[in-house]
Amino acid sequence: MRATTCGGDRPISSSCSLRGCNTGLSPIIASAASPPSASSSPGHLRKPTVNRLLPSLATLAAAALLLTGCAAGTPDSSSANPVRGGTLVYASGDAEPTCLDPHVGGNYPQALVASQYLESLVSKDKAGKIIPWLATKWTESADGLSWDFTLKKGVKFTDGTPLTSEAVVANVAHLQDPKTASSTGYLALQKVTKVTAVDNLTARIDLSAPDSALLDSLSQTWLAIESPTALKRTQAVNCESPVGTGPFVVTKWNHQQSIELTRNDSYNSPPADAAHSGPAYLKAIEWRFLPDSASRYAAVQSGTVDVIDNVQPDTIIAAEKQKNLVVVDAPRPGASNRIELNSSITPFDDEKVREAFIRSADVSGAITSLFFDTTKRSYSPLSSVEKDGYSEPKLFDYDQKAAAKLLDEAGWTQKNADGYRVKDGKVLELDFPVSTNQSIPAEQSLFEQLQATTKQAGFKVDLHPLDLSSWYGALGENHYNLVSAPYTKVGPDVLRILFDSAGTKPAPSGYFANHAQINDPALDTLLENAAESSDAAKRSADYKKAQQIVLEGYYILPLYDQQNHYLLSTKLTGFRAMPTVSTPTLYDAWLSR
Incomplete structure (x- = not known):
């Protein structure tokens, strides 16, 4: 749930443009509510905003920061002598994973922490180019049906198992095994038919059809490479302490409290864009779970913790005037944050009703009132970081008269005493399960505002706040008409995952x-052609046509980019968000306290 300024694929730097010094002052919302993680770079300092409520104070604060020369920035790790040792405290507001192995299931909370101890075959740089990581090179066959990956020499998993091609074989098998219960990794590897160890350091991946998204998929944490020895353990054991080649090791999981990570002193496999080589600077990481937004902010203000995530809009504005804090925006790739309309059941099996709902939802007004310019309205199925994103803003004009006309045409002509539309004795009622783990309070407040504006047209929207498990259950049982379901995947192939009928x-x-x-079927064909094409221009054209079908069919209501906001202490140097799925990497990080 985000334009290139300072940051991106390098650590945050005090030499960044002054656009990274924001001085907005904070109007606090008592009932604040907002969603989880737009821009063209995976990590950047916030641009200046002006608080319209307090213009004179905001201007003075801006002037003060200009005089201090961007004091809110943190030093680039290349411009100072890194301090070795120390324990970094990270406080997450996202859901605590039920399993620390991102192969199992495959959601964003898993990727957040697993980026510290697991590594992928490839990564991406800030320009979006695929770069080496555990694989040093790769070649695609002329027919696009097989890929050979050559692995780094001398790399070992933290249980002592060497990294070989057999590890790649074991990991793909683990992801594709129904007993693993994978979703994200499994869906990304649907075209993989076989993996072969050609020699000790060469793995061949065979496909049922060409897959233009394969490298993008392999760059994601949900497909990271784990120790084949560790994977032979029971799932329960592996969920407690996955074993990777990463710079940190899971040493203890204190459920409902924290995860303890310690440095891998033998680490020798950083991605090609890392700022240094060898072991991490930090000795340890304490990864805490702190769901309350106010408590997280108080903790990073006081210095009790060094980094927090899931930062709320009002907190962002408040933090930007603090000289000891830095706000980092890290937009997620893949899909935009959006509301999806279940077209398989009444009433959204009628396109006119879908359009009426969308026309009666004042998204822009809600974003303006709740997000304080910390995000921009989206009109696309794709995140703004995806160059193939396509928008049609005119489809989403707020127009109550048009909504009323459409509902009349669809036969919802009557209203009951409460103002809700009725047809054949049935109220125009919509079930909207909301994941309280994935939708931050500001987003939940936005849903409440949409509930109010769509009521004017006669829709009765029932918001059902649910924990993550219950939310998944509601979707699985088809007990929903509306849903906001974040989905992060590198590249536009996320469109196939989200909108192909196989999905x-x-x-x-x-x-x-x-x-x-x-x-x-026409949409399926476009997505299949894009996935199999080696012609970038043709792929882009097919993806555009596919997005047109989704938007013009009124199947989704785009909201904004999936928001990843991190708030850091200025005593922390070298923090960055990965250019892949915008998760934090603490390998280059160090503390000056």
Whole structure:
């Protein structure tokens, strides 16, 4: 749930443009509510905003920061002598994972922490180019049906197992095994038919059809490479302490409290864009779970913790005037944050009703009132970081008269005493399960505002706040008309995951991704052609046409980019968000306290 300024693929730097010094002052919302993680770079300092409520104070604060020369920045790790040792405290507001192995299920909270101890075959740089990581090179066959990956020499997992091609074989098998109950990794590898160890350091991946998204998929944490020895353990054991090649090791998981990570002193496999080589600077990381936004902010203000995530809009504005704090925006790739309309059941099996709902939802007004310019309205199925994103803003004009006309045409002509539309004795009622783990309070407040504006047209929207497990259950049982389901995947191939008719069938985990339940053969063909094409221009054209079908069919209501905001102490240097899925990496990080 984000334009290039300072940061991106390098650590935050005090030499960044002054655009990274924001001085907005904070109007606090008592009932604040907002969603989880737009821009063209995976990590950047916030641009200046002016608080319209307090213009004179905001101006003075801005002037003060200009005089201090961007004091809110933190030093680039290349411009100072790193301090070795120390324990960094990270406080997450996202849901605590039920399993620390991101192969199992595959959600964002897993990727946040797993980025510290697991590594992928490839990564991306800030320009979006695929770069080496555990694989040093790769070649695609002329027919696009096989890829050979050459692995780094001398790399070992933290249990002592050497990294070989057999590890790649074991990991793909683990992801594809229904018993693993994978969703994200499983869906990304649907075209993989076989993996072969050609020699000790060469793995060959065979495909059922060319896959233009394969490298993007392999760059993600949910497909990271784990020790084949550790994978032979029971799932329960592996969930407690996955074993990777990363710079840190899981030493203890204190459920409902924290995860303890310690430095891997033998580490020798950083990605090609890392700022240094050898072991991490930090000795340890304490990864805490702190769901209350106010408590997280108080903790980073006081210095009790060094980094927090899931920062709320009002907190961002408040933090930007603090000289000891830095706000980092890290927009997620893949899909925009959006509301999906379940077209498989009444009333959204009628396109006119879908359009009426969208026309009666004042998204822009809600974003303006709740997000204080910390995000921009989206009109696309794709995140703004995706160059193939396509928008049609005119489809989403707020127009109550048009909504009323559409509902009349659809036969919802009567209203009951409460103002809700009625047809054949049935109220125009919509079930909207909301994941309280994935939608931050500001987003939940936005849903409440949409509930109010769509009521004017006669829709009765029932918001059901649910924990993550219950939310997944509601989707699996098709007990929803509306849903906001974040989905992060590198590249535009996320469109295939979300909107191909095959996406209505659940993965082994029970999760399915096509929540709008679109079943359109023309759309399927476009997405298949894009996935198989080696012609970038043709792929882009097909993706544009596919997005047009989704938007013009009123299957989704785009909101904004998936928001990843981190708040750091200025005593922390070298923090960055990965250019892949915008998770934090603490390998280059060090503390000056």
